[in-house]
Amino acid sequence: MAALVAVMGMVSFATFDRHSVAPATLRRLPAGETAVVLITVAVVVATHDLAIGVVVGSVTATVVLARRVARLADVTAVTDPDGGTVVHRVTGELFFASANDLAGRFDYAGDPEKVVIDLSAAHLWDAASVAALDAVETKYAQRGKSVEITGLNEPSARMHKALSGEPAGRH
Numbered sequence: 001m002a003a004l005v006a007v008m009g010m011v012s013f014a015t016f017d018r019h020s021v022a023p024a025t026l027r028r029l030p031a032g033e034t035a036v037v038l039i040t041v042a043v044v045v046a047t048h049d050l051a052i053g054v055v056v057g058s059v060t061a062t063v064v065l066a067r068r069v070a071r072l073a074d075v076t077a078v079t080d081p082d083g084g085t086v087v088h089r090v091t092g093e094l095f096f097a098s099a100n101d102l103a104g105r106f107d108y109a110g111d112p113e114k115v116v117i118d119l120s121a122a123h124l125w126d127a128a129s130v131a132a133l134d135a136v137e138t139k140y141a142q143r144g145k146s147v148e149i150t151g152l153n154e155p156s157a158r159m160h161k162a163l164s165g166e167p168a169g170r171h
Contacts, residue, residue, distance in 0.1 A: 032064035070097035073122070075105040086115040091121040094129035102132040108139050115140055120151030130163040 010143045019025055021041070026034050040057030044050055073092030079085070088106060092098060106115075119134065124130060152160060 032068065033071060036064060036132045064136055066095075066097045069093055070095075070100075073098035073102070077081060077107070077111075078085050079112065084112050085116060085117055086111045087116045089118045089121065091168045093125060094132070096126035096128040099126075099129040101131035102129070103135045103139065105135055106139070108143055108145075111140070111145065114147050115145055117147060117149045118151045119156065120153075122151075122156075124156040127163050130160050133160065134164050143168070 020044065026037070036057055039060050040053050043056045044053030052064060059092075061075050067091075073090070076089050076091075078089070080087075084097065090102075094102065119132070124133075133149065137149075140147045149160070
C-alpha cells in the first residue's frame with residue numbers, strides 16, 4: 001500500500017500543472033471555468049476527499065454548461081409580405097434551462113392571426129421544453145390566434161406528441 005501511495009504521489013506531482021491555478025491564468029479563463037476549478041479545489045481541501053471534490057466539481061461544471069447552452073437558443077420572427085402570417089424560427093437546444101424564457105420571446109399581442117413556429121433548427125430535450133411550447137400555444141389561443149408548429153425532427157416530434165397529446169400529423 002505504501003508503494004502505491006508513493007506511485008500515486010509521483011504521478012500527481014508530475015501531471016499537475018501549477019500554472020493552471022496561477023492568478024494570471026485564472027483571470028483569463030471564463031468565470032464559469034474558474035468557478036469550477038476553485039470550487040473543486042476548495043471542496044477537496046475542506047473534506048480531504050478527492051471523490052467528493054470530483055463529484056462537486058462535475059455538478060458545478062454541468063450547471064455552468066447548462067447555463068451556457070441555454071443562452072444559445074434564439075427566436076427570430078419574419079412576417080409575410082401580406083401581413084397575415086408570422087414565422088418564428090427557433091434555433092438551438094430547448095431544455096429546462098432555455099425553455100424558461102422561451103414563452104417570453106414572442107409578441108402575442110402584436111403578431112397577426114396566423115403564427116407558425118418553425119423548429120427545424122431546434123431540438124426538444126425534455127418535458128420543460130414541451131411545456132414551454134404548450135404555454136406559447138395557449139397564450140396565442142387566448143388571443144384567438146392559430147399556431148402551427150413545424151419542422152420538428154423525429155425524436156422531438158415523438159416527445160411533443162407523447163407529452164402534449166397533439167396528433168403526430170400536425171408536425
